[in-house]
Amino acid sequence: MIMRGPMIPPDTTTGNLLKRGQPAEWRHSDAWRVLRIQSEFVDGFDALAELGPAVTVFGSARVGEDDAAYDAARGMGRDIASHGVAVVTGGGPGIMEAANRGAAEAGGVSVGLGIELPHEQGLNEWVNLGMTFRYFFVRKTMFVKYSSGVIVCPGGFGTLDEMFELLTLVQTHKSTSMPIVLFDTAYWTGLLDWIETTLRPRRMISAWDPSLVVTTDDPQEAVRVALRDLR
Numbered sequence: 001m002i003m004r005g006p007m008i009p010p011d012t013t014t015g016n017l018l019k020r021g022q023p024a025e026w027r028h029s030d031a032w033r034v035l036r037i038q039s040e041f042v043d044g045f046d047a048l049a050e051l052g053p054a055v056t057v058f059g060s061a062r063v064g065e066d067d068a069a070y071d072a073a074r075g076m077g078r079d080i081a082s083h084g085v086a087v088v089t090g091g092g093p094g095i096m097e098a099a100n101r102g103a104a105e106a107g108g109v110s111v112g113l114g115i116e117l118p119h120e121q122g123l124n125e126w127v128n129l130g131m132t133f134r135y136f137f138v139r140k141t142m143f144v145k146y147s148s149g150v151i152v153c154p155g156g157f158g159t160l161d162e163m164f165e166l167l168t169l170v171q172t173h174k175s176t177s178m179p180i181v182l183f184d185t186a187y188w189t190g191l192l193d194w195i196e197t198t199l200r201p202r203r204m205i206s207a208w209d210p211s212l213v214v215t216t217d218d219p220q221e222a223v224r225v226a227l228r229d230l231r
């Protein structure tokens, strides 16, 4: 396009870009939010594109070092890393910290994908490749996209949300199938029984395939199953 003489507009795109003192309400608009979401995806893909094989460990943010599950997750992190596989967690305290700790102690890649939360403490000190997300759904995309297997340790709503999201994606074939290990049979039995005895007979699930998940009390077995597709 050519503009000459009076057709040349008084403002230019660069001039508009550099103009100071503009109203700033647009920062709270959905249009701007979409760009922020987009940039989170770009940053996540950039950070993880060359990660290589990885196993994600989900589990409670609330367990302390004195909890047996902490020890187990630490051992699993160590074991996964010793196979040259990265350990991915939500980067927070509890089980996440334990798995990252084991991975870091084994000299492995210890990934923390944190989430901005009120009173958030930041990424745990054992993460050696980390990023913090504003949006849960962007972060969950990273867990699924970059994992070849998942170990779910005991946890609360956060852990259940992550587990059921993954099960839904695998069951609907949105994600390629991957080993999903539930660690600590006593913790998960009630939920699995309820799925079998209530959801299935009431046809709330069409084709629950129990082989989608493996349940174990053995941390080494959990890691062996989670690494199944990497052999």
Ligand SMILES: C/C(=C\CNc1ncnc2c1ncn2[C@@H]1O[C@H](COP(=O)(O)O)[C@@H](O)[C@H]1O)CO
Pocket: 057, 058, 059, 060, 061, 062, 089, 090, 091, 092, 093, 096, 114, 115, 117, 120, 154, 155, 156, 157, 158, 159, 160, 162
């Ligand atoms: C509760 C406390 C801190 C919360 N900090 C978290 N940081 C990172 N990721 C988290 C955090 N809390 C939950 N998550 C995610 O959900 C899962 C654990 O949730 P649960 O409800 O405890 O099971 C975990 O896998 C994370 O991805 C103060 O200690």
